[in-house]
Structures are given as C-alpha cells and as structure tokens.
C-alpha cells in the first residue's frame with residue numbers, strides 16, 4: 001500500500017512540475033522575445049529615422065563600455081558627480097547651466113553659493129601669515145561655497161568630482177575632449193607613482209592628483225620644471241585666434257608653438273592657476289584642501305590660496321591647457337555676482353567665450369531652432385514641390 005501511494009505522489013509531482021515548467025518557460029520565452037524586439041525597433045527607429053539634429057550628434061556614438069576612457073561619455077563625464085556653484089538668486093545662470101548640460105548629455109548638482117556677510121567671524125579660518133590682508137565678503141562667500149563642495153565629496157562615496165561655476169561654456173564635443181584627456185591620463189608620464197590596479201580598472205583620469213585644473217583663467221608652469229609636460233593631439237583644440245594670450249604663452253613656455261597651436265593640448269603639473277571655474281578634486285584632494293584652506297588657515301581668496309599651496313607642493317595637481325571649460329560672458333554687471341545693477345550687457349544672445357573651438361552654448365541655440373509651421377507646410381511635399389514653395393514664398 002505504502003509504495004503505491006509513494007508512486008502516485010511521485011508521478012503527480014512530476015506531472016505538475018512539467019506543466020508548470022512548460023508554462024513558465026514559454027511565458028519567459030515570449031516575454032523576452034517581445035521586449036527584445038520592442039527595444040530593437042525602438043532603438044533603430046530613433047537612430048535611423050529621426051530628423052532631430054541632436055540625435056545626429058556625436059553624443060550618440062558611444063564607444064565600447066569596456067574601455068575606461070569611454071566613461072567620459074557618462075552623465076558625470078567620468079567623474080563621480082559634477083557640482084556647480086551658483087548663488088541661489090542667479091536662477092538665470094542656473095537655467096542656462098541645466099539647459100546647456102542637458103544638451104551636452106551630462107548632469108549637474110547645485111551647490112548653493114554663499115553670501116559672505118552671513119559667515120560668522122568665528123567660522124573664518126586663521127590668516128597668520130597675512131599674505132593677502134582681510135578678505136572681502138565676496139571672497140569669503142566664494143571660499144565657503146567651494147569648501148562646502150569639498151565637504152560634499154567627503155560625505156558621499158565619490159572618488160572624484162568635477163566642480164564648476166555657473167557662468168561657464170565648454171566645447172560641444174566635451175565628451176570627446178574628456179575621453180582624449182582620459183586616454184592621456186592613463187598613460188600619464190608625469191606621475192610620481194605608477195597607477196594602482198584600482199586606478200587601472202576604474203579611474204578614467206587616474207587618482208594620483210588632488211586637483212585637476214580644467215577651467216583656469218591664468219596659469220604658468222613651474223619655472224624650473226618646464227620639462228614636465230605631456231603634449232597630445234586633440235582635434236577639438238581652439239585655433240590660435242580663439243586662444244587667449246595667457247594660454248599661448250603658457251603653451252610656448254612648454255614647447256608648443258607655431259603650427260602645433262590649434263592642434264595640441266597639454267597636461268602639466270599645476271603651478272600657477274587662478275580661478276575656480278572648472279577643476280576636479282579627488283577624495284584625497286578634498287581632504288587636503290579642507291586641511292590647508294580651512295582647518296589650518298586661509299590666506300587669501302580660495303583660488304589664490306590653492307595656487308600658493310600648489311607652489312609650496314602641499315597639494316598635487318595637473319593643469320590642462322587650453323582649459324576645456326571657459327567663462328561665458330554677456331558683458332555688463334550680469335557677469336559678476338558682486339555688481340548690483342542688472343543694467344547693460346548683451347544678454348546670452350550676444351554672449352561669447354574664449355578658448356573653445358565649438359561653443360556648446362552657441363551650438364545649443366542652433367540645435368533647438370525650428371520652424372514648426374514651415375514643417376507643417378512641407379508635410380507630404382517632395383523636394384521639388386518644397387523648393388517651388390520656397391521660391392513662391394508659400395508658407
């Protein structure tokens with residue numbers, strides 16, 4: 001009796017298992033097939049049929065993800081995050097930054113700019129060697145906002161972040177520019193120590209630096225170490241006429257002149273950079289900056305003290321020349337947070353930037369331009385008909 005019952009249950013279980021297996025299996029197959037087909041159609045449709053100029057941009061042609069340098073194509077340009085510092089009332093600049101970054105395919109996190117007058121006198125670091133004298137409220141506010149960005153890096157799990165200000169421009173091929181930079185940083189000949197396994201597998205720009213200057217407004221190389229330079233071809237470098245004299249001079253001092261101008265970019269140990277428009281910081285860099293530019297002292301405006309600290313050799317950095325990030329100017333008081341009246345200037349329509357081959361801000365205006373009513377008129381018309389309409393002025 002007992003063995004028979006056992007047989008019965010055994011076959012029942014087997015049969016039920018088989019039926020369930022067939023149902024689950026066929027569902028999984030059909031489901032997988034359906035979603036796969038949907039994605040393919042969707043992808044091809046987007047790439048081959050779209051007339052949207054943005055889809056044609058090089059942004060879409062992402063290189064293989066196995067390549068470390070291709071991380072420059074991700075939404076934080078291969079850094080942990082991109083932080084931008086902006087005074088809370090400069091919503092005009094915030095709109096512009098979000099718009100331009102979205103068109104270039106990266107994301108930004110806002111770090112609030114700080115009004116220096118609200119920073120408590122007790123919170124201002126010691127200034128024992130009086131290199132600069134008393135800081136202006138605007139200088140205190142600027143330092144505080146950048147120090148908050150460094151703290152944010154330490155509070156998060158990031159290994160590096162790119163910190164930019166809210167009035168910048170960049171090349172519309174910024175991902176390509178940074179991919180080329182990443183390749184160079186991986187074969188960096190200026191390193192003091194060879195890269196760790198972790199850097200080789202996961203750090204597109206290496207991690208052997210504290211600061212990586214990419215938006216300086218002035219720079220000069222160490223006067224006795226002009227041998228320390230890595231020069232490379234970059235098709236997105238601005239021509240001589242689009243490059244400011246400051247950088248032509250810096251390049252010449254490092255051996256790049258004549259026909260090489262407009263073709264080469266340089267990496268050199270940071271020695272004399274001013275401005276905080278664009279610089280990346282590693283975790284160790286954020287720690288060193290908080291140590292030297294807050295905990296121990298603050299001797300001047302944040303960019304000046306960063307430069308002095310670099311010159312003293314207490315932080316390690318590289319400068320990229322010409323810098324990939326540059327100021328966007330509109331003229332007049334809007335170019336500064338410290339000038340009160342918003343009168344004068346050309347506005348974004350008349351704005352400009354230097355040291356950039358193809359301005360992302362200029363490109364974005366063209367990319368978003370359209371003529372909707374003309375598009376309606378053209379529906380169903382062949383090219384000859386369309387040309388005829390254009391000639392007769394038909395709308």
Ligand SMILES: *[C@@H]1O[C@H](CO)[C@@H](O)[C@H](O)[C@H]1NC(C)=O
Nearest residue numbers: 044045046047048049050051
């Ligand atoms: C989209 O492109 C494919 C492949 O080139 C073509 O077969 C299809 O007809 C196109 N669809 C439309 C709506 O243009």
Ligand SMILES: *[C@@H]1O[C@H](CO)[C@@H](O)[C@H](O)[C@H]1NC(C)=O
Nearest residue numbers: 050051052053054055056057
């Ligand atoms: C897309 O790129 C192709 C090849 O570079 C070019 O011929 C075409 O005009 C571009 N289309 C648009 C909409 O920009």
Ligand SMILES: *[C@@H]1O[C@H](CO)[C@@H](O)[C@H](O)[C@H]1NC(C)=O
Nearest residue numbers: 071074075076078079080202
């Ligand atoms: C981009 O790549 C960097 C480097 O691997 C990584 O730390 C970061 O999280 C990535 N960003 C995104 C949005 O995936």
